[in-house]
Amino acid sequence: MAKQHQRAGTSDVAAGHDTRPRRRPVAAALALALTLGLGGCGGYFSETxxxxxxxxExxxxQIPIGASQDQVLIVLGTPSTxxxxxxxxxxYISQRTERPVAFMHEDVKDQRVVAVYFDKNRKVQRxxxxxxxxxxxFDFVSQTTQTGGEELGYLRYIFKIVG
Incomplete structure (x- = not known):
């Protein structure tokens, strides 16, 4: 004969049914949400x-000493200044920064100025x-640190503005 239905007035506990709320799926979903949300705070999601x-590269x-200004413009394009x-x-001015988390301040990791100097005939001198x-x-081409003078003052000005 078929299973007898529960009589009116008897409880689920007496009938052997589990009455505890199902918390495992809710706890798992909460843990997953926290993991994904806080995961952005680590170094894995930094932006460059x-x-x-x-x-x-x-x-x-491609720019030899003695090349014309036009050759420089063809190879490197329009200068920043x-x-x-x-x-x-x-x-030609560039800067690379990193931000560890979306709302944090950016840190300057690298700052470069590629300089092409011309003589009075508009040929590459250096x-x-x-x-x-x-x-x-520091000049990474000649491996030297600049000394004082008008040129160094201008370069300091550029680095100060960009950085």
């Missing part, structure tokens, strides 16, 4: 931002790739 000029090697401090120079090394403006 590249601003300004991105130097193509091998671009400086042009200076006529002591002769003409093209400056190339430089300046960056910050130990807090000083």
């Amino acid at each position: 931002f590249q601003r300004g000029y991105v130097l193509p 091998g671009a400086l090697e 042009v200076a006529t401090v002591s002769g003409e120079a093209f400056y 190339l430089a790739n300046y960056g910050l090394k130990d807090g000083k403006i």
